[in-house]
Every structure is written in structure tokens, then in C-alpha cells.
Amino acid sequence: MIILSVNAGSSSLKFTGFEMPSEDVLISGVFERIGIDNSFYTIKVNGEKIKKEVELPNHKVAFEILIKELMDNKIVESLDEIKGVGHRIVQGGAYFDKTVIADEDAVSKIDELASLAPLHNHAAIVGINAAKEVMPNAVQTVVFDTAFHQTMAPCEYMYAVPYAWYKEYGIRKYGAHGTSHKYVSQRMNEILGRNDTKLITCHIGNGASISAVKDGKCVATSMGLTPNAGLIMGSRCGDMDATVGMTPKEMDIVLNKQSGLLGISGVSSDSRDIEEGIKNGNERCILAQEMYVKRIVEYIAKYYVLLGGCDAIVFTAGVGENSISTRKEILNKLAVLGIKVDEEANNVRGEERKITTDDSAVPAYIIPTNEELMIAKDTYSL
Numbered sequence: 001m002i003i004l005s006v007n008a009g010s011s012s013l014k015f016t017g018f019e020m021p022s023e024d025v026l027i028s029g030v031f032e033r034i035g036i037d038n039s040f041y042t043i044k045v046n047g048e049k050i051k052k053e054v055e056l057p058n059h060k061v062a063f064e065i066l067i068k069e070l071m072d073n074k075i076v077e078s079l080d081e082i083k084g085v086g087h088r089i090v091q092g093g094a095y096f097d098k099t100v101i102a103d104e105d106a107v108s109k110i111d112e113l114a115s116l117a118p119l120h121n122h123a124a125i126v127g128i129n130a131a132k133e134v135m136p137n138a139v140q141t142v143v144f145d146t147a148f149h150q151t152m153a154p155c156e157y158m159y160a161v162p163y164a165w166y167k168e169y170g171i172r173k174y175g176a177h178g179t180s181h182k183y184v185s186q187r188m189n190e191i192l193g194r195n196d197t198k199l200i201t202c203h204i205g206n207g208a209s210i211s212a213v214k215d216g217k218c219v220a221t222s223m224g225l226t227p228n229a230g231l232i233m234g235s236r237c238g239d240m241d242a243t244v245g246m247t248p249k250e251m252d253i254v255l256n257k258q259s260g261l262l263g264i265s266g267v268s269s270d271s272r273d274i275e276e277g278i279k280n281g282n283e284r285c286i287l288a289q290e291m292y293v294k295r296i297v298e299y300i301a302k303y304y305v306l307l308g309g310c311d312a313i314v315f316t317a318g319v320g321e322n323s324i325s326t327r328k329e330i331l332n333k334l335a336v337l338g339i340k341v342d343e344e345a346n347n348v349r350g351e352e353r354k355i356t357t358d359d360s361a362v363p364a365y366i367i368p369t370n371e372e373l374m375i376a377k378d379t380y381s382l
């Protein structure tokens with residue numbers, strides 16, 4: 001059975017087609033600049049990468065082209081072979097604690113929650129409607145980045161602000177990257193061979209968050225109401241004093257786009273450029289990396305105490321999977337917990353493996369994330 005995993009942005013549409021349950025990737029790619037000039041798409045299929053420039057007035061046309069490519073490349077003979085389409089949704093609020101069918105009720109709730117994620121939720125609805133038009137017989141599902149974090153207790157998700165803000169406006173922590181934290185924690189449990197585990201999962205990409213996961217359920221996460229809480233990110237500040245004087249508009253721009261690694265270093269939001277700057281003795285790159293690592297260590301330490309110990313620490317996403325030095329610095333700073341990095345094992349990028357020594361009190365692993373597969377698995381089970 002073929003399941004499509006899709007992620008619709010306001011002007012883009014990313015997709016991966018899986019054969020399920022074997023989980024084989026049949027096709028993947030992205031449509032870009034939808035509704036703007038110079039639109040194009042790139043597709044990876046049958047071991048080839050294709051780029052085509054075409055007019056993409058809307059998401060419906062993008063789906064139609066995708067179907068044509070599936071047929072031209074002999075992945076499907078008829079539209080009906082696509083049994084499910086899973087849509088990634090950024091904000092599910094307190095309504096959704098799991099993947100559900102994208103019926104009218106679900107879509108209207110996603111629309112209602114758009115005040116919490118204006119750009120993302122509206123774009124996702126455009127994607128759902130287009131997919132329904134083009135593939136009316138496929139089961140459409142909605143997979144939420146926030147769902148995995150719905151198991152947090154009030155003490156964890158509430159902010160210490162007037163309670164009426166929560167009652168009237170839903171102001172609380174919802175978290176992010178839930179699909180990734182769910183995927184890597186499930187995979188970690190598979191490796192450990194049991195589900196009664198205490199895990200700390202570190203999704204460190206351009207955006208970044210850390211979760212504490214007990215018995216497969218999220219008990220705490222570093223992201224908040226918006227994606228600017230917790231860790232220092234590529235260009236977001238994460239936790240900071242909320243009373244720094246700025247207008248909402250200034251806050252949005254400065255704290256989300258001009259802060260983080262970029263703001264401190266003045267060089268880049270990309271950890272590869274920071275590493276390069278450190279090699280060349282750039283003082284501000286050195287400071288940025290020290291602060292970045294320190295914040296991650298602080299969250300791991302905090303969740304270690306919250307969980308009452310830890311069975312494994314997981315690194316995932318762009319930096320977590322690829323930055324050898326960042327992982328090493330984090331683990332070295334955790335030596336007080338008996339954690340010992342295995343330098344040789346850690347000398348790897350993007351591969352699933354244990355990166356601590358056998359006598360390390362807590363093992364740490366790299367587990368490449370796969371949000372697309374998680375979306376397809378959830379959709380397949382529905």
C-alpha cells in the first residue's frame with residue numbers, strides 16, 4: 001500500500017511516498033515557489049534526481065504533477081493505489097494528542113488554532129484541501145508536531161502568568177518537533193529492547209528542542225508556546241528574560257531571526273560556520289558555541305533529575321546527527337553523571353550508533369530522525 005507523507009508550507013510542498021508496511025521510500029521531493037514566479041520541483045525517484053521548472057499556481061497543481069510523476073515513473077498505475085496521505089501540522093493545541101483523520105471537525109479545529117501558528121496551520125489546510133480534491137479516495141490524516149507533548153502534566157506546561165491567560169487564550173507550553181521526539185524515542189526503546197525507559201531526546205537542528213520521555217510518553221520539553229523557547233538555536237534566542245523592552249514586531253524579528261548562534265557570533269546561524277570560525281580563533285564563535293552547548297547541558301541535567309535518572313540520551317536532527325564536536329563537548333560536560341564519550345564511535349555523521357564507552361553510566365546514541373516515516377506509519381495504522 002502506498003502512503004504519502006506531505007508537509008505543506010505557504011509556498012512549498014514537501015513529500016515522500018512510502019510503500020507500507022515495508023517502509024521503502026519510492027519517491028521524495030519538493031515543490032517550491034508555489035504561487036510565485038520561477039516555480040519548480042525536484043524529485044528523487046528510481047535513484048535519479050530530477051529538477052523541472054513548471055508553473056505552480058497553487059498546491060492542487062503540485063499534487064496533480066506529483067500524481068503524474070508517480071504514474072510516469074511506474075510507481076502507481078492508478079490513483080487508487082495511494083491509500084493514505086498524512087499531513088504534517090505544526091500546532092494541534094490541546095485538541096489533538098494523536099494523529100487523526102482529517103475530517104471537517106479536525107480541519108476546523110486546525111483553523112481555529114491558527115492564531116498560535118499563523119503561517120503554518122493555514123498553509124497546511126490549503127494542502128489538505130488540495131490533496132482531498134486530487135485524491136478523493138485516499139484517507140487523509142493530520143499528524144501534529146505538538147501531539148506527543150500532550151502527556152505533559154499542568155505543572156510542566158503552565159506558565160507562571162495570570163491564570164486567565166491560559167483559560168481565555170490557551171497560553172501554555174505546547175512543544176514542537178513532537179513527531180521527531182516520538183520517532184527517535186520509539187527507535188531507542190527498540191534498541192534497548194524495552195518500553196519502561198527514561199530517555200532524554202535532543203532534536204538539535206536549526207530549530208532545536210530537548211524532551212524528557214518516560215515509558216514512551218513525553219513528560220517535559222524545552223519548546224514553549226512558540227518555537228522560541230528553551231535552547232539557543234541557529235537564529236533564535238530560546239529562554240530569556242521576557243521583560244527586555246521591545247515592540248512585538250521587533251521581538252519577532254530580533255529574537256527569532258537575529259539571535260541564537262547568529263546573534264552571538266555575528267557570523268552565521270549554521271553550526272558548520274561556527275565550527276570553522278572556532279578553528280580560525282574567532283572569539284565570538286567560541287562564545288556562541290560555549291553558550292549553545294551550556295544550554296543543552298543545562299536541559300539534559302534538569303531532565304535527568306526530573307526523570308530520576310536516564311537510560312539513554314539520544315542525539316538527532318542536523319546538528320545532533322552531524323556535529324562531532326558539539327556532541328563531544330555536551331557529553332564531556334556531563335562527566336559528573338558518569339557519562340563517557342567514545343571518541344572513535346562519535347567520529348561519525350548521520351549514522352545510527354552508540355557513541356559512549358561500554359562503562360559509561362548512561363549510553364548516548366545518534367538516531368537519525370525520520371519525521372516523514374513517522375507520519376506514514378501513523379497514517380498506515382489509521
Ligand code: ADP
Pocket residue numbers: 204205206207208234269270271272317318319322323324349
Ligand atoms: P531544520 O531545523 O531546519 O529542520 P536541520 O535539522 O536540517 O534543520 O539542521 C540544519 C542544521 O544542521 C544546519 O543549519 C547546521 O547548523 C547543522 N549541520 C548540518 N550538517 C552539519 C555538519 N556536517 N556539521 C555540523 N553541523 C551541521
